[in-house]
Amino acid sequence: MLTLVLKDILTQKKKLWLIVFYGVFMHVALYSLGDAGAYGSATVGITYIFVLGACAHDDKNRSEILLNSLPISRNSLVMAKYLTSLWFLAIGLIASTLVGTVAHFTGLDRGLVDSETLGIMVFIGLLLVSFYYPVYFLFGYLKARYYHTLLFILAIFVPGLLATMANRVGLPGWLGYFLEWLNHSHGTMALGFIGAGLLLFIISLFISLKFYQKREFA
Amino acid sequence: MEPILEVKGLRKSFKDFTLQDISFSLPRGFIMGLIGPNGSGKSTTIKLIMNLMRKEAGEIRVCGLDTHRHELAVKQKIGFVYDENHFYDELTVLEMKKIVAPFYREWDEEAFTYYVHRFQLPVRKKIKELSKGNKMKFALTVALSHHAELIIMDEPTAGLDPVMRSELLEVLGELIQDERKGVLFSTHITTDLDKVADYIAMINEGRVLFSVAKDTLxxxxxxxxxxxxxxxxxxxxxxxxxxxxxxxxxxxxxxxxxxxxxxxxxxxxxxxxxxxxxxxxxxxxxxxxxxx
The missing domain is CATH 3.30.70 (Alpha-Beta Plaits)
Incomplete structure (x- = not known):
């Protein structure tokens, strides 16, 4: 399975040097979203580009036909893709954190990553992957292309929009109490985000395993 | 000895086409040509053998093993060459080999090196930089480097010049000297089969018209x-x-x-x-x- 992860990295090796550029671009372009928004969006942006890139390479030359002709189970192919996404998420986290930290120490108005922000970064990254892969494994890259564009826009902008709306309109009572409780413990909040993200990730994996068993390569 | 490939009552329906009751059998030590016009169902049959599509009815056995129940064991025994390149363009020949080789229990590095030299494949070149003929040769090299018993080829000679086609047929002739092996060769360039095939199965409009020894035919x-x-x-x-x-x-x-x-x-x-x-x-x- 690790060979398949290596394949997804090797096919995109040309793009790897662009990671820092993407990080800087996202931090600058989404400056107005605040620390959590910018760190989160930069992470999601980088994860998105590489996860989608790996799927696009499988689609080019219809390489899924090659993979499915090798002695590998379809389950292994799906699990390898999920594993690859964790690797790219880790790269996104590191790059986003590095860029933000450099910005902080060069005197720009950017805070350092705290546990809460880290939790949000992981959560949004896992959320994106969890919603993208089942549709990709069911329909393939080409048919899922409009869906993933929409998903990316949602992943980048919806968290910021929701935060703004919550500030203006106010939150329902129970949600306010819940968030206040989480706010008392940044560690708990971070773990909550990561836990929720991982739960979605695992559910998504099981859905994808089921979908991919039914895929046909005409 | 059981046939190396046995297809019985295979069926698959599409919106405007049905592959029905496909049956043929390939004994070990022989080359079978699968012929028929474009759209007759040759590639679909091969995709069903490779489990790239799900059959609705019928049975496919490779070396006596059901291809659905023993999918991974069967795929260890199959070497495949398709009509177009499905390798990753961005990778070099060596990188691609490193990705594919670990999946085969009986990968033979010596055989790989032998065919790379024989076909004069530029191993450090990216797949996208290879000519059509070299892409096919690379696919054939991979197919022949893991002691596959059954070689499945779907229109491998389409778009190749006569020299390359003849080189490919020469390799198949050598391969079949080992009587445990078999080759299923789908094509509509039947002159290739005139030279090497022992058996011919013809498919038209989703049905097998005949499956017999070429000489008898x-x-x-x-x-x-x-x-x-x-x-x-x-x-x-x-x-x-x-x-x-x-x-x-x-x-x-x-x-x-x-x-x-x-x-x-x-x-x-x-x-x-x-x-x-x-x-x-x-x-x-x-x-x-x-x-x-």
């Missing part, structure tokens, strides 16, 4: 030519894909002896090429469709 079939006076109703009834001109007629018989008896000494019955058999059968099939 060419001995029993005949290309009948004659003048108008020889075209009696009896002869006419027994000819497939009949074409009448102002001077005479041409058609295919699947019973050479019977036709010779009908025509007597004046009848000309030639040994048909595979291409002629295919063309006349498909034409006959269409004529029957139009008539019905």
């Amino acid at each position: 060419q001995e029993t079939c005949g290309l009948v030519k004659g003048g108008k006076s020889q075209l009696t109703p009896e002869v006419k009834d027994r000819l497939i894909g009949l074409r009448e001109g102002s001077f005479g007629f041409e058609g295919l018989t699947t019973n050479r002896k019977q036709m010779q008896d009908l025509l007597g000494e004046q009848g000309i019955i030639e040994r048909p090429t595979l291409e002629e058999i295919m063309v006349y059968l498909v034409r006959g099939y269409r004529d029957a469709d139009v008539g019905s």
Whole structure:
């Protein structure tokens, strides 16, 4: 399975040097979203580009036909893709954190990553992957292309929009109490985000395993 | 010894096409050509054998193993070459080999190196920089480097120049010296099969028209030519894909002896090429469709 992860990295090796550029671009372009928004969006942006890139390479030359002709189970192919996404998420986290930290120490108005922000970064990254892969494994890259564009826009902008709306309109009572409780413990909040993200990730994996068993390569 | 490939009652439906009751069998030590016009169902049959599509009915066995229940074990025994490149463009030949090799328990590095040298493959070049012929040679190299027992080739010679096609056929001829192996070779370039195939299965409009030894086929079939006076109703009834001109007629018989008896000494019955058999059968099939 690790060979398949290596394949997804090797096919995109040309793009790897662009990671820092993407990080800087996202931090600058989404400056107005605040620390959590910018760190989160930069992470999601980088994860998105590489996860989608790996799927696009499988689609080019219809390489899924090659993979499915090798002695590998379809389950292994799906699990390898999920594993690859964790690797790219880790790269996104590191790059986003590095860029933000450099910005902080060069005197720009950017805070350092705290546990809460880290939790949000992981959560949004896992959320994106969890919603993208089942549709990709069911329909393939080409048919899922409009869906993933929409998903990316949602992943980048919806968290910021929701935060703004919550500030203006106010939150329902129970949600306010819940968030206040989480706010008392940044560690708990971070773990909550990561836990929720991982739960979605695992559910998504099981859905994808089921979908991919039914895929046909005409 | 069980056949290396056995397909029984295979069925798969699409919106506008149905592959039905596909059955044929390939004994070990032989090359089988799968022929038929474009869209007849050759590639679909191969995709079903490779489990790239799900069959609705029927059974496929490779080396006696059910391809659905023993999918991974079966794929260890299959080497495949498809009509187009499915390798990753961005990777070099060596990188691609490193990705594929770990999946095969019996990967043979020596065999890989042998074929790379034999085909003069530029291993440090990216796949996208290889010519069409070299891409096919690379696919063949991979197929021959893990002691596969069954080699499945889907239109491997399409778009290749005659030199490359002949090189490929030469390798297949050598490969089949090992009597435990078998080759299923789908193509509509039937001249390739005239040279190397032992068995021929023909598919048309989703059905197998025949699956027999090539020599038997060419001995029993005949290309009948004659003048108008020889075209009696009896002869006419027994000819497939009949074409009448102002001077005479041409058609295919699947019973050479019977036709010779009908025509007597004046009848000309030639040994048909595979291409002629295919063309006349498909034409006959269409004529029957139009008539019905």
